[in-house]
Amino acid sequence: MSELHDSLIVLYRSFNRKIPPDLKNxxxxxxxxxxxxxxxxQVAEENGKIIGLGALFLFGDICSLGYMAVLPEVRRKGLGTSIFSKLVEIGRMKGCKTFMLYASESGAPIYHKFGFRSKYATNLYSLPKRPSPLQETNIKVNCTNIFPYWAALIDRNAMGFDRSEFLQLKINHGSILITIDKEGFALLSGSRLGPVISKNIDTAVYLINEGIKLGASNIIVPKHSHFPIKIFDFFNLTERDSESNIKMVYGKEVTQILNHLYALGTYAKG
Structure with missing residues (x-):
């Protein structure tokens, strides 16, 4: 695991960020x-030391690219482009027809040169410390460690591909799964609440409320054209400056039910 550890250290060093306490997890x-x-x-090495990396996540014929990082002292040498190109090549060999990524605003023009299309912006928000006051209802919120079939179906319809195994592994490694039976779910990983997938806004509000009760402090909101902006009527979300990213896609378009997508689990690191 030492190479993986070294790769993550390079990732955080590349963007001048503190090494998180949950690095082992x-x-x-x-x-x-x-x-x-x-x-x-995929890593780049110099004198036996890792100086750059990138990752490819495979979901059938759809790939997600991430963890792209090169140490500042060795940038402008084409390392990032080389790593990226090799990952795309691997994806194509695996039969991927669609490539997705989240790029920082400064990084987006680089991916445009590769033919990626901008889809929508995403922003990181701080959640309020207290849940939204709601009327009493019969809605039952649960926490479980098994990602149910109905949740996998809702997620697949919202995202356009099956990532149930990926989400189950996150749960196995400490993420908390919050569900409202057959209506929606949310994942809490550390202080990050996301993804939040819901058939309707009422369910989304209860899921976010439960996340806040369990310690969630931030959420990534996808600003797509179908986003139910009414959610801002329920929560005083504080947008974090300079934390905007852009979803980008290359290849075949993916059919999604975007109005079920209330929050992302992650996006670009820098």
């Missing part, structure tokens, strides 16, 4: 994703 999750053939990493 991240390593274990990524190792599981590699062992299940969901994730593949």
């Amino acid at each position: 991240q390593e274990k999750l990524l190792l599981s994703l590699i062992n299940y053939s969901i994730a593949k990493f």
